[in-house]
Amino acid sequence: MHTSPSRVLAAALLLTLSACGGGGDKQESSKGGATKGGRGGPAQVGYVVARTTAVPLPTELAARTAAFETSEVRPQVTGLVRSRLFAEGALVRAGQTLYQIDPRLYQASANQARANVAAAAATAEAARVRADRYRPLAEMEAVSKQDYTDAIATQRQAAAQVAQNQAALETARVNLAFTRVPAPITGRIGRSLSTVGALVINNQTEPMAVIQRLDPMFVDIQQSAAELLRLRRSLAQGQVMPATAQVRLKLEDGSDYGYTGTVQFTEVTVDQATGTVTLRARFPNPDGLLLPGMFVRAQFNQAIEPNAVLVPQQAVSRDAKGAATIFVVGDGNKAVQRQVVATRTQGAYWVVTRGINAGEKIITQGLGKLKPGQDIRPVPAGSVQRARPPSGDAQKGDSAKKSS
Structure with missing residues (x-):
């Protein structure tokens, strides 16, 4: 059967147009935007239902370690030191004789x-x-x-x-x-500041040695007075609830300390030089890893927000002013943009404290080209159907249909 050149040219042109159309559908389906339910239909979006939950309010503050007990060994009589009866840096017991005075x-x-x-x-x-x-x-x-x-x-x-x-x-x-100078407490003794043959005086200002008890240890946490005032005001207004005072430490090398501590008390005086208040925590130190004077970071939950909403991070965007916004499913299945308060994250979620109510549907999928007031077809998140390019057989059938 003889085929004219004009028919061959027309068929080739139809196949080219068909291939270009298929590529366009594939490119459109690969985008993360809202999926069309049909030609000209509402955009299909995935949503999650907002639920309130109690979310801890974590805090990380600078802190410094301090000995649980410190005692300066001083003579109570005057005389010459005849002997030193301890090894420097050793563990001494309360009542143990440290020096013998003539x-x-x-x-x-x-x-x-x-x-x-x-x-x-x-x-x-x-x-x-x-x-x-x-x-x-x-x-x-x-x-x-x-x-x-x-x-x-x-x-x-x-x-x-x-x-x-x-x-x-x-x-x-x-x-x-008193000529036998005893250890007032049990602890680790430092270097001797009085040598054999030295003259010591009753109630002298310089100690003969210093003993520190290192297990347990105190950690003094510094928090600004303004932050503490905001926290107490929130507690008084019922916006947050008090949390258990469990504390974790991050050491100077960035590693985590293996034991947890508890907050013992908060001082009632603000440091005039730094404007901070000291919170003292107590930590076990059986391995002697913590030493007095170390700088550490204390991590703990100061309060619990009882009515926060955890929103997936992909659902929250920021406007030009930095305000957090989300889309929710409104009346008549329309997309409604909502401004919320989301100041911190917890894992893969933003902690939203205002702007969303329990039971509302938060749009988390199909946000690419979503606009306020747009008609949508909401489905539970994870069930959004993406448009797929037609199979190879279907493409051939469409091409044959167009060529005919």
């Missing part, structure tokens, strides 16, 4: 006080016996009553002298005991 002078004072007590006791005994002898004589008027009164007074004075000397003896014993 005790000879204090031993002599104790011996003298003991002898004074014995002498006063002998004088008191003689005065007592004399008063006892004067009693029957005074009753028989063999001696004057004044003599008996004087004997009683002498007895009492002697007894008081005994008590005074006993107090002096006790003081001497205490001073003698």
Whole structure:
């Protein structure tokens, strides 16, 4: 069968137009915009239903570690240091002797006080016996009553002298005991600031050594007074609820500390230099990883927002002024643009605190070319059907139909 050149040219032209049309459909279907339900029909979009939930309000603040207990070892008597009885940097126990101060002078004072007590006791005994002898004589008027009164007074004075000397003896014993300088607390002791042979003075300003208890540890968290004021105001107005005071730490090298701590208290004074308030947390430190003076980052939930809505991040956009907006399914299946308050994220969601109500349908799919007031066909998210290019057989059938 003979085919004219004009028919061949026409068929080729139809095939070219058909191929161009198929490519256009494929390109249009690959876009992420709203999918047409049919030629000229409403755009098909996917939505999720807004539900309120309690969302914690996380906070990360600068902090610094501090020893749980710190004690400066100071002498309570004056004398020469005869020996140091601990290893620097070692763990010492409360009551353990750290230094020995020359005790000879204090031993002599104790011996003298003991002898004074014995002498006063002998004088008191003689005065007592004399008063006892004067009693029957005074009753028989063999001696004057004044003599008996004087004997009683002498007895009492002697007894008081005994008590005074006993107090002096006790003081001497205490001073003698102070020549052995003990550890006030259990903890890690630093370097010795007093050497053997050094003269130490009672209540001197410089300590002989410093002991720190490092398990547990305190972490002092610094928060601005303005932030704390906003938080307390939100709590008072019922906008947020208090959260459990569990704290996690991020160390200076960026690693996470393996133990969690708890907030113990918040100071009631604002630092005039920094304008911050100190929150003190307590952490276990069994491995000794935390050392006093380390800079760390404290992460914890200061409050809980009870009525927040978690919105997928792809559903939230920003306008020219930076305000957050979303599209919701309005009356009559129309797209309604809504301005919301979304100041932070949680995972793959924006935390929306205002502008959306529970039960509303938030559009999350088909947002590419969506406009406010546009007719839409909403379906649950995940079930949006994308337009697909026709199969190869269908393309051939359409081409054959056009050529005929």
